[in-house]
Amino acid sequence: MALREIRKQGDPILNKECKPVKEMTPRIRELIEDMFETMYEGNGCGLAAPQVGILKQITVIDVEDGNQYVLINPEILEESGSQTGEEGCLSVPGYSGVVTRAQHVKVRALDENMEPFELEGEDLLARCILHECDHLHGHLFTEKVEGELHTAGEEEEEA
Ligand code: GNR
Ligand code: NI
Numbered sequence: 001m002a003l004r005e006i007r008k009q010g011d012p013i014l015n016k017e018c019k020p021v022k023e024m025t026p027r028i029r030e031l032i033e034d035m036f037e038t039m040y041e042g043n044g045c046g047l048a049a050p051q052v053g054i055l056k057q058i059t060v061i062d063v064e065d066g067n068q069y070v071l072i073n074p075e076i077l078e079e080s081g082s083q084t085g086e087e088g089c090l091s092v093p094g095y096s097g098v099v100t101r102a103q104h105v106k107v108r109a110l111d112e113n114m115e116p117f118e119l120e121g122e123d124l125l126a127r128c129i130l131h132e133c134d135h136l137h138g139h140l141f142t143e144k145v146e147g148e149l150h151t152a153g154e155e156e157e158e159a
Contacts, residue, residue, distance in 0.1 A: 001030075004038045004052040009092045013050055015138040018057045020073045024114050028058070032070055032112055035060045042090045046128040048135030051091050059132035063124045071109035071119070074133055078106040083123065087131065087141045088152060096152045097145030101130050 007013055021028065031054060039047035039060055049058040061069040081103030088096040105126040108118050121129055131141055142149065 001033050001037050003041055004034050006038065006042065006051055006090050007053055009089075009140060009142065011091075013053055013055065014091055014135070014140060016050065016055055017138050018048075018050055018055045018136040020057050021110070021114075024112070028056070029112065031056075032058065032060060036062070036068065039090070044090045045124065046132045047090065048132045050135055050138075057136045059136065061125070061128050061132060063128055065125060069119065070112045071107065071129070071132070072111070072114070074107045074109035074129070074136070076105060076107050076130070076133060077118070078104075079130075080104045083127065084146075085127070087127065087145075089131070089141050092140065092142060092149075094152050095142075095149045097141065097149045098147060099127075099141050099144045100146065101127050101144075105129050107133070 035047045035052060038052060045063045046059060046061040049056045057073045059071045079102035082100055083103045084098060084100040086096050087099040103126060104122050106120045107129055111117055
């Protein structure tokens, strides 16, 4: 296991389309382990392969619901409802902004054994799934921010 370097906004790799994974290999298993380690080190709730410089459709998610999700070649099947809230990204360190996303999402993906599964999520899990799927298609949350990006950790004072 090893930490990988997180690519930051401005790195053109973050705006590229990722390729589907055709078969599991020892290198991809190692990548997935490293992605979890890198995500936990950064206190993130998800990480997508392009964030560590790999243009493959792989993302890992842990929103502290007791599961570690690995989504390979994820496809969004359904989106419903709406939630508006603060979002951040390990590739945009120090900033957060308000983004409106679906409240409920259903995805189909392959797991780390290339077995298909479906996952439904709400709230933070839905937000995280959509954020990670955006990464796999070259999109960052900054494109969807309503209003300004805020400096994370600095709350505005009451008037
Ligand atoms: O750590 C992260 N927090 C977060 C907060 C709200 C919605 C999505 C996320 S994902 C992000 C980690 C990251 O950059 N994943 O790509
Ligand atoms: Ni991100």
